Amino acid sequence: MNKKHNHIENQYVKYFVMLSLFFVLGCSNTKYLPEGDLLYTGGSVTVKDSIIKKKDRKALETEMEGLLRPKPNKKIVGLRPKLWIYNIAGEPKKEKGFRYWLRNTVGEPPVLFSKVDLDYNASVLRNFTENRGYFKTRVSADSTVSNKRVTAEYTVTPKRQYIIKSVTFPDDSLAISRIIGKSHRRSLLKVGKPYDLDIIKAERERIDARLKEKGYYYFNPDYILAKVDSSKGDHEVNIRLVIKDEAPVKALTAYKIDKIFVYPNYSLSNDSVVYRKKDIKQYHDFTIIDTADTFKPRIFDRTIYFKKGDLYNRKDHNLTLNRFVNLGTFSFVKNEFKPSDSIPKTLDSYYYLTLLPKKFIRVEVLGKTNSASYTGSEINVNWNNRNFFRGAELFTVSVFGGADFQLGGPNKGRNIYKLGAETSLTWPRFITPFNIQGNSEFVPRTKATLRYEYQKRTQLYALNSFNASFGYLWKENLRKEHQLNVIDITYVSPNHVTPEYLQQTKDDEALKRVIEKQLIFGPTYSYTYTNTMQKRRKNTFYFNGEVDLAGNITGLATSANVKKNDTIKIFDVPFSQYVKIKTDLRHYLKLGKESELASRLIVGAGFAYGNSSTLPTSKQFVVGGTNSIRAFRARSLGPGSYVPEVTNSTYVPDQSADLKLEFNTEYRAKLFSIVRGALFLDAGNIWLLNADPNRPGAEITKDFMKEIAVGAGAGLRFDLSFLVLRTDLAFPLRNPSRPDGQRWVIDEINFGSGPWRKDNLILNIAIGYPF
Incomplete structure (x- = not known):
């Protein structure tokens, strides 16, 4: 009974605090106003017209409200916290320090009614409607005062909108007039459509662009005059486009x-x-x-x-x-x-x-951490020559090294060190036996790369990795990009494998495959489409598709495709044969000027055949971590419902598989200054194509949707212009490693519990957005 009473009492306390906060943030803002002035809280526009459809009328009102000046103080959930911060910060004594930053960067000064010009706004609305064809529009303005706050109300009474009755183009004997006339089918001015000054301006720009393609270098849109006659017809206009008499001769000449x-x-x-x-x-x-x-x-x-x-x-x-x-x-x-x-x-x-300087050196030093409790750093030193063979070739030599330390968790002490070098040469053209010339604004490129990396996992093993590739990169336009590697060879060789790790491989084939020699070669192709650079679009997309074909031609030549029992080797190393496909689709929905909903869907599949029974470990899919499902540690989730056995002395390997399905959605909004907030939901998992006796529950089945992991969380992004620092705090909502029927863990969420936070809250720190 006491618990119930305390619960009700706590609820009342919460409501009291919320109401108090609302009162403080709302009312306290007005007591700082200058004597005799009022706080301007915004303006509204009402269109009085019985002919315009309700939907169109509302759209017109919204568009006109965006023209009103000044803009009121920004509101968040009905409150004006930035104005409140400005007021409580007070007047700083000097132009630096915390108070100055709080008041002028985080805060926002009050928008006073004395700065509002009702007549000016009314004239802006009148001009706007007349430019849309609502001639002789009447606009009235008024204001309403309440508790030192004032709103402005504008009433717009338009006349009937004028419609385009006819459009004529220059009809004289000049060559330029004939070119303009021939383009009339592409005209933006359509008979029967409403008169709109912006469309007339766009039509002049269209004609100018057309003439620029026909040699008229000195022509510009101002040399076109649109004569509008509204005296004939019932609310109709005749538009006649002519070339101005004062247009200079050189503007009328093709060069x-x-x-x-x-x-x-x-x-x-x-x-x-x-x-x-x-x-x-x-x-x-x-x-x-x-x-x-x-x-x-x-x-x-x-x-x-x-x-x-x-x-x-x-x-x-x-x-x-x-x-x-x-x-x-x-x-x-x-x-x-x-x-x-x-x-x-x-x-x-x-x-x-x-x-640009022909030769230069770039040094990059990175600090990083991930949800697998690894913390480390990396340094990259790059030497570049921008004109290596006097043909604008880019020659690059890089050396890099890094270390990741796990300070806690089951893998404590098993640190990761890497060291390597890479050299590449990029030609600004296609190098092929055929004469292929790119015809886009983007220069096609041919790139050759050689890379070596040594990776050491202390107490476990080390890997030597060699890679050589030769391929092409080209863009059709700003939105479409291709990359084709006709040669892509990877050779991996292990050394310094510890007895401890060898012992574990006896019971786990997946661990054994990690230290096997690997030879992977074949073409790879990726295609990218994006229109995210178009900031004015409400919906933008990003798509990337990748195809990786390994050992296909070699398999045919060596009959590896049909030999079921014998493994064919090249230089005493079995070569890999597989087909791997991955797609990454992202959608960005703009909700407001400073907010959006970002979503991503990843689908991937790899199929080994012929000379290979499984995909190489380095080519398998993983899930979990800072850029994936953030409520689960990096590479620890799945496959399927498989649960690895973990002890304090056992190495916990990365979990990887042949299939991947992942979905993420994230609401992003600017909070203040450089700080942006996010609420996110992640879901997905990975699976094996074939059953593995050492990993029960890892293979794909018809009930794979029951093994989807779900996580949620919130984060902050600090936009420093040159980089974005991201912090995400996530926790699981659904855990596929639980028994079927017990996988939803929403009812276990308890932020007040220390043990729950330790086991479930995952902090992700990263550079850049996750997608």
């Missing part, structure tokens, strides 16, 4: 390309340099002026899309500039077109290219 000059080693100090004859080279249609003979001339033939005699067009203009920038060799690219002195109606093109 071709004459001479092309390239300055590949340009700087501002070059303006006064007198070039010698040997510094000037002619290569095809290009005149290259370079005192240092920096590049082989063919690099410009592949980058510059204009040729002598071509009609000027904006597409090739921008394509050339973007390709110069994407070469990665120049810090500054400038382009000028000047009328030719020798041939009328032609342009000479000048490209001024300022070089």
Whole structure:
């Protein structure tokens, strides 16, 4: 009875605290206002019209409310905490320190009604509606005062909206007029649609863009005049597009390309340099002026899309500039077109290219931690040469080393050390037996890489890993990217395997496979699509698909595909045969200016065949950790409902499998300044394709959905502009290692219990967003 009474009493205390907080945050903000002034809490717009549909009217009201100025203080759950922080911080005595930061960075000054101009806002609304075709609109403004707070109310009474009755284009004999006329089918101005000034402006931009593709370099949208006649018809307008009389002759002239000059080693100090004859080279249609003979001339033939005699067009203009920038060799690219002195109606093109430093060293030092209780650091030293063979090739040599220490948990003392080196050479073109030329603004690349890594797990084993690859990277456009490695070879060899680990491999085939020699080779391909850079879109997507084919051709050549009992070896090492596919789909839903809902779905599958009975350990799927299901420690979840036996002296291996299904969703919102908050839900698991007697419950079955793990949590993200520091605190909601029927653990959640927090709360610290 006392427990029940105490529970009710605690509930009342909570309600009292919440109401008190609401009162303090709400009422205290007004006592700091200047004498005689009021706190402006926002404005509303009401459209009075019986013809406009209710849905369209509400959309119009919302759009007009966004035009009102100033904006009121920001509200969170009906309160204005940033204004409250500003007020309680008080006036700082100096322009630094905690109080100054709290007041001016975290806080927000009050928006006063004395700063609100009702007449100005009314005129803005009137202009907006008339630009939408609601001519002779009436707008009235009023305000309502209550407890030192004031709201502004605007009433908009539009007349009937005008509709486009006809659209005509220039019909004179000029060549430019004929080009404009021929493009009328693509016009944004449609008969029967409402009059809209913004559409007229967009139509002028469209016509200008069309003319830029036809040689009219000096034309611009201001030379087009839209004559609107509303005197005829019933709420209808006739729109006539004409070229202004004052448009200069050169704007009405189509130009071709004459001479092309390239300055590949340009700087501002070059303006006064007198070039010698040997510094000037002619290569095809290009005149290259370079005192240092920096590049082989063919690099410009592949980058510059204009040729002598071509009609000027904006597409090739921008394509050339973007390709110069994407070469990665120049810090500054400038382009000028000047009328030719020798041939009328032609342009000479000048490209001024300022070089980045040819050689540079980059050092990266990282600190890291993960949910498997490993804490460590890593250092990478990279030496780069941006123009290795004078063809804008990028040559890189890297050395790296790192250590991960597990300070607690069952693997305490079994630290991980790694050391390695990598060298790569990237050519800004396709290197193939065939002449393939990319035609996008992004330079296609060919890349060759050699890599060695030594990894030591103390008290367990060490691995030597060698990798060589050769392939191509190219972008169709800003959204679509491809990567094809026609050669990708990995060789893994173990050494220093301890007796302790060998003893454990006798009872676990998965542990034995980790230290087997591996030879993996075959093509890999990945495709990426994303439109997340389009910030104004409400829905954006990211998709990545990967295909990994190992040993396919070799399997056919050696008959490994049909030999069931014999394992075929190359250099005394069995080669792997498998097909692996992985897809990663992400969706971002913009909920507001500073909030979004981000979701991700990962599906992966690997199938070993022929010369292999299982996927190589390094190619299997894992789940759990800072970028996966955050309520479970890294690589510890699954497969399926399998539960590894753990003792204080037993090494706990990473759990990996052939199939993966994972779903994550995360609500993200800005809290203040550089701090963003998140609430998230993660779900998923991994499975084996075939049963493993050493891992019962690990294989996929028709009831695999019953083995889905679920976790939830909250986190903070600190956006430091150059990086995002992330902290996530997560806990399980569903644990597949429990017996069937007992896997939901929501009723066990108890944040007040120390043992529960120790066993279930997982802190993840990472750099960047999880997806």
